Amino acid sequence: MATAQELTPAAIRALTREVSAAEAEALHEQISQLMRQRIESGEWPEHLKLPAEPELAGALNVSRGTVRRAIRTLIEAGLLKQTRGKGTFVRGQMLEQEFAQELISTAQSLDREGVEYQTQVLSARVIQAPSHIAAHLGLPADDLSVLAIRRTRSVAGEVVYLLDNYLPTVLCPDLSPQVLQDRSLFGVLEHDYGVTVESVRRTFSAILPDDDVSAAMSLRPGVPLLYLEQISYQANGNSVEYSDVWVRGDRVRISSWIKR
């Protein structure tokens, strides 16, 4: 498995020289303060991996408990993050979403990052599918009806995602859109309708939003968005859902670890 670049021994030594047991300030506070300066200055960039706690404690000549407490402070401040089995990393200010590589939804991806978010259903209505959506969903010419649901996902009171989902009404005739305020669409399809999404096709591009999207996301003009088209398939190859998703380009990054 790939790993991020780790902090160099020289960088740790530089830190050590600034830690003083003689100072009144608690050691863990000195350490977290020095680390904070390096993160905020960009000297320790996003994704940089910190050495393991015992190694860091040894290099700084302090106890493991002191290191752990300093790191805890910075995790709570949102400057570091710990990934189980992988280590401690400098955290960026952007949300990182791995959904170009993994079959996880935007909701699951936010959950994984430990980010709190709210979902709001803006509208839900049965419409005749536009022709490109009808074709992607393989709808028969005599029944083009789809449930069209528009939702937003907000983080810290700011709309980060706008999601337009289109579902053939035959698939989930009695779906109440309000359940999608608290539950994921894939989860509802699987648990309430026995429809399992086995694969998705996603394409990402960069766009400037039109007035409709800007209004729904409460954007000021000129904010670039990631535009994502998604088509979801069952194991038998039949498509079950088409979506257009708009993502704040200045808040969210799509992230992939790719191995040869």
Add this chain to the structure above:
Amino acid sequence: MATAQELTPAAIRALTREVSAAEAEALHEQISQLMRQRIESGEWPEHLKLPAEPELAGALNVSRGTVRRAIRTLIEAGLLKQTRGKGTFVRGQMLEQEFAQELISTAQSLDREGVEYQTQVLSARVIQAPSHIAAHLGLPADDLSVLAIRRTRSVAGEVVYLLDNYLPTVLCPDLSPQVLQDRSLFGVLEHDYGVTVESVRRTFSAILPDDDVSAAMSLRPGVPLLYLEQISYQANGNSVEYSDVWVRGDRVRISSWIKR
């Protein structure tokens, strides 16, 4: 393996009704013309899969050769594309790049799409790495020198990619940037320096370019770009290369097929 939605039997029957053996126009021309109308109107959207040739020939009541000739015409016109072992698909006007999912370079990705492109080296110089790049590359404090190379990749005379690559000079002390006009960076690292890239970390976001990037890409103001940060690693976990890549958001889509 996931497959795109296939053209429905009803859509094929609709086509059949319009094909007439009595007309003077050759059958293959009638068929390619009817298909072209459906693609250009959006009724047959991007990624739609056509049935296999024998099936299509049977449904249209013409020979396989006639179908094959009609399809060939539309492939040459850039409206359909064939992927070996997968089938024939409606082609979009955007370039599709799978590099959020696979360890392929922008060059390999264009090759795979069958797109002709030109690479131009704009500048190459040895500089002291900025601190975030030094950290990502794990450079020692006493040798921050990196080879910084700026290149463009153009399709049909238009700059589609701007690539800034940073390589530790110790890794490839005598690298001549001009070789990167014709060869891929990963290929040169592997074949000329024995350095194999085993994994990459890529993050994508949407941005509006600054003046420097706009000028290098000859962009009019307001074109949104995909911005990609890439860090490449050897099998031992050491990073070998850092890049910033800017991608025309109105020309290129990043595409992923994701399986559960």
